[in-house]
Amino acid sequence: MATIKEIASEAGVSISTVSYVLNHPDRTDKASKETRERIFETARKYRYKPNAMGRGLRTGRSFTVGILGQLGLYDSNIGNTIYGASEVLRSAGYNLELTQTGRMWQLNDRIPLAADHDSPAQYRRKLAEAVDRLLTRGVDGILLAEVVTEQNIDLFQDLAERIPMVKVFAPSGCPEIPSVYVDPAEIGVLAAQHLWESGHRHVLVLGGRAGTEANILDFWKNAGNEKQVRRIPDCRTFDDGRAVLHRILQEMPEVTGVLAYNDNNAAGILYEAQTLGIRIPEQLSVIGVNNIELSERIYPRLTTVELPAIRQGEAAGELLIALMKGKTVTDSILSPRLIRRESSGTARMTGNLTMEKKK
């Protein structure tokens, strides 16, 4: 690569002039028109690009954003989110650097996650290493895709004091770190409304936040007494979904509709329904959350509450850019959208859920 020195000597001016002219192409007051033209032309001829390390060392800004996370959280669709963030950041001149903390990159619960399998001490050490890498590199900002827990929040708070940081996918849980996420209340409301309108009165919620079932019941408060919402908190993987269908049959056959806070979890129910000969949605309605690719490629296609993945990335990028400019920002809370497909329909009228033997 040509350096500023070569451009300067080739154009017959000093490096200060080259630097100034190239960095302020529209300021006419600092160099004569001829000089400026000469510099532009020489730079073009040698395909001069300023060296990022030289510039960074001098200005103290790297124009790099690090993305810190144990990537691969169930179905968070993180690839699309990174895509959204990367487009926004690049438009503003920032590059994106990966800083993996854990076991897995992509949404995929086939491969174990570090947080699930490392000991707490190991996990914390990996996290601290990742933080060190970020510090060494001198990134200007950080996108936090890691799950924030009581065990690691101190690390992130320390870091956020030195470098602008934005949490994505969920509230950070501390005021110093602004966050991008989809309004959890709205997710419940969209699903509850859809189920209620289709006549569902006995609903099972899988995963989600504590209190979700209360929220839904509250939303249904104007309705009669014939309604019930139950919840199984620790149910999120595909295999969990398969297993839960058996529990429904045995323990709560009155359920007509299921809201799974995770498309993969919902997919497990659909899979098991096929093996058991239970017809979806005629016998049981299933709603997922996220709208991952899978959800429109299984049979029947999954009704789901879409969490905008790309948009979350864009919003996180925008927030971080504002933060790096020194602005104060507030959380960016996005809205979900109901996508009606074939896995949900009118509640069955005929008593309890039963298995028909498959033909």
Next chain:
Amino acid sequence: MATIKEIASEAGVSISTVSYVLNHPDRTDKASKETRERIFETARKYRYKPNAMGRGLRTGRSFTVGILGQLGLYDSNIGNTIYGASEVLRSAGYNLELTQTGRMWQLNDRIPLAADHDSPAQYRRKLAEAVDRLLTRGVDGILLAEVVTEQNIDLFQDLAERIPMVKVFAPSGCPEIPSVYVDPAEIGVLAAQHLWESGHRHVLVLGGRAGTEANILDFWKNAGNEKQVRRIPDCRTFDDGRAVLHRILQEMPEVTGVLAYNDNNAAGILYEAQTLGIRIPEQLSVIGVNNIELSERIYPRLTTVELPAIRQGEAAGELLIALMKGKTVTDSILSPRLIRRESSGTARMTGNLTMEKKK
């Protein structure tokens, strides 16, 4: 962050000594034991980490690898591949920087790709911009995940002359750029063997390379005359798969087995089979290629030829590290693996494929 200067003054030595001792912790000949201890301790106390830009500027090495690509190629499972590469590169001290060229990050044919939708001129401009970014940043090596075509190969060849580069997912098509990929012949052989053993004699191939059908026939040459392999080259998306099932019914009902060079494509066939009431695998065997997450979450679960995604990333990282050390390397050609699931079975005995009306 503490700088070397602060450590030096705190430890009462010069910065040269600090730098030397910290970079050669095991060399005892250059500083007294006491001095060394003092430096180590001070560095630990201030959590000193050398500034990557300062070091990079001086040494001419950034310890950063750029990944260049229009990420999101159908089902290439690129997230896992990046994960594999990132682990290997990090162990060797390298960071990974994203350099997107196109529209989409993640495997997903729901969102259009730049190469499909930009004009050739636009696309080339985006690519050139991405190359410029890589040059500006001074990356030490490049992972090329872009599809190499006649239209863009010159750009990559130019770049490979300046910076070590490794192509992943397919042969680069030029000797200057070593590549990592799965042996395409082996993919065909694994599928052909499986189909043959299950009694399939009329097979349809979707996608893949030109000549695949000839290869399979060649592999079957010792068998009798009753065999036929056809191929539809331009068939790769989920919707393509849905459509092709209708073509099979109408134009080639003698087909008993389908080999789709793409799991999403195969998933489309399974989906359409369900809507038409065609039983898989009893009436038609379907084999995919890749083993993406989807393939074990649809019903019936998909038999597929697995292309090792993480391993491809690891191999690419290893190749690139060797290249950056100045070694000469050769292509790394990996082997696929057949994963038997429920979408394939014994060839049906009863004449042509027909639709049964769904109950």
Next chain:
DNA sequence: CTGAAAGCGCTTACAG
């Protein structure tokens, strides 16, 4: 055994 000096490529006051 230790330190002073040069220099990587750049930007930014400052001087003229």
Next chain:
DNA sequence: CTGAAAGCGCTTACAG
């Protein structure tokens, strides 16, 4: 309108 100088943080011969 233009240039000389300082300095960002580091490493590496070189001198002592």
